[in-house]
Amino acid sequence: MNQSEYLKLLRLVRTAIEEYKNWDEDELVIDKSMQRTKIEQKEITKLNTNIKNDDQKLTKQGPIQMKKNINQEPIKNIQTKNAEQKLDDLKERIIGCKKCDLGKYRLNAVCGSGNPYADIMFIGEGPGFQEDHEGKPFIGRAGDLLTKIIEAMGFTRDTVYIANIVKCHPMKNPENPELKGNDRPPTMEEMQICQPYLDEQIKIISPKVIITLGASSTRALLKTDDVISSLRGKFTEYMGIPLMPTYHPAALLRNPKLKKDVWQDMKKVMALVNRKG
Numbered sequence: 593m594n595q596s597e598y599l600k601l602l603r604l605v606r607t608a609i610e611e612y613k614n615w616d617e618d619e620l621v622i623d624k625s626m627q628r629t630k631i632e633q634k635e636i637t638k639l640n641t642n643i644k645n646d647d648q649k650l651t652k653q654g655p656i657q658m659k660k661n662i663n664q665e666p667i668k669n670i671q672t673k674n675a676e677q678k679l680d681d682l683k684e685r686i687i688g689c690k691k692c693d694l695g696k697y698r699l700n701a702v703c704g705s706g707n708p709y710a711d712i713m714f715i716g717e718g719p720g721f722q723e724d725h726e727g728k729p730f731i732g733r734a735g736d737l738l739t740k741i742i743e744a745m746g747f748t749r750d751t752v753y754i755a756n757i758v759k760c761h762p763m764k765n766p767e768n769p770e771l772k773g774n775d776r777p778p779t780m781e782e783m784q785i786c787q788p789y790l791d792e793q794i795k796i797i798s799p800k801v802i803i804t805l806g807a808s809s810t811r812a813l814l815k816t817d818d819v820i821s822s823l824r825g826k827f828t829e830y831m832g833i834p835l836m837p838t839y840h841p842a843a844l845l846r847n848p849k850l851k852k853d854v855w856q857d858m859k860k861v862m863a864l865v866n867r868k869g
């Protein structure tokens with residue numbers, strides 16, 4: 593990355609932080625208890641100050657000094673390339689996968705999206721109609737609500753990673769992918785067949801915390817039949833990583849009273865991420 597690209601990136605990050613600071617709680621439709629804690633606000637202020645300092649330093653520096661800065665970060669650059677490359681390779685394999693029947697009828701395999709080095713990884717059950725059509729996870733109304741939850745936590749969709757247990761759209765009537773209301777949860781068998789891809793994603797990203805959204809993904813990872821209302825809010829572990837089960841955003845759209853519980857769960861996640869530094 594050259595100096596002007598780096599400055600542009602810094603300005604983009606700073607603008608995003610400013611927008612976040614001006615964020616209006618009432619626009620979020622999320623429970624009003626979803627407010628930034630003092631710790632989060634302190635972190636944002638610290639990050640903003642660091643960016644300003646870096647920006648000033650870079651403006652003063654000439655191209656030769658800039659080259660020095662680039663040379664000082666070889667490990668970070670190599671790591672980024674490795675993780676991105678690994679996720680790209682995995683994506684190629686998923687796109688070509690027909691290991692279960694879901695692969696025969698899907699329009700797009702939906703691999704996942706976000707930061708290959710994310711601290712937090714959200715895992716849902718599978719793509720729905722819109723995700724199948726656009727090839728991205730969690731879009732539409734439930735996706736918008738997830739975005740708001742992520743932003744209320746002080747992150748963006750680009751700083752976390754979002755994936756599903758199954759990468760192809762489970763349909764009630766697979767012969768007609770254009771039919772609306774055709775979504776269904778994946779079966780346990782479909783999840784078991786596809787899960788190795790998710791495990792690879794988790795291994796590559798190595799997040800500090802996993803958040804499972806809804807009963808299907810929680811049950812599949814934890815190998816339990818318990819109901820989500822009894823599993824949510826309690827940390828457990830998957831592949832040695834703390835896992836917090838919570839409700840699926842679609843459940844919050846059906847029953848807004850659950851938002852409060854989700855926010856309680858997210859506060860525990862934020863505390864853990866802050867503790868792990």
Ligand code: SF4
Pocket residue numbers: 686689690691692693694695696701758759760785786
């Ligand atoms: S759901 Fe998973 S296992 Fe089944 S075809 Fe799609 S990528 Fe392959």
